[in-house]
Amino acid sequence: MAFGIKRKELLEWKKKVEKGEIAFITHYWLDDRFPDAKTVTKVGCADIECLIEWGKQYDIPARYIHHKFGYPHFDLLGSRQVEILTKENLLHQLKRFNK
Template identity: 55%
Template sequence: MAFGVKRDELNEWKSNVLQGNIAFLTHFWLDDRYPDSTTVTKAGSSDIAKLAKWGEKYGLKKEWIHHRTKYPHFDLMGEKQLMILKKEKLFDHIKRFKLK
């Protein structure tokens, strides 16, 4: 279950993904499969090669890209999520969702 994201933020992320940009969307998220994670960041791009290459620098495998929508993306959680948000200088995501 996703929550804590505004419609305009979602629409902006979708637009950037469809344009082939690497785009980030962080939101609260509850899933019984991941009891230690309360947020997820979706790092997406419709340019699969670009997304896979971007993911490589963070140790993400192209096989981990979610293709089930027209918005291909990696799901980032936990320590990897925080590390990537810091390296991408997305401090507003860290502050807003109280990630530490």
């Protein structure tokens, strides 16, 4: 379940993904499989080859791409989420949920 973001943010992320851009969105997240994860960052791009290449720089295999709802994306959790958002200069996306 996703929550903590505005509809406008989600629509902007979807638009970027559809245009073939690498797009990031972070939101609160609850999933019993990952009880310690409170947030998830979705890194999406409709251009699968572009998304695969992006993942390679962080050693994320293509098999981890989720193809749900027409918005292919990787899910970033935990320390990898922090590491990658830091390298992408997007740590502010996560910090807003840790107030």
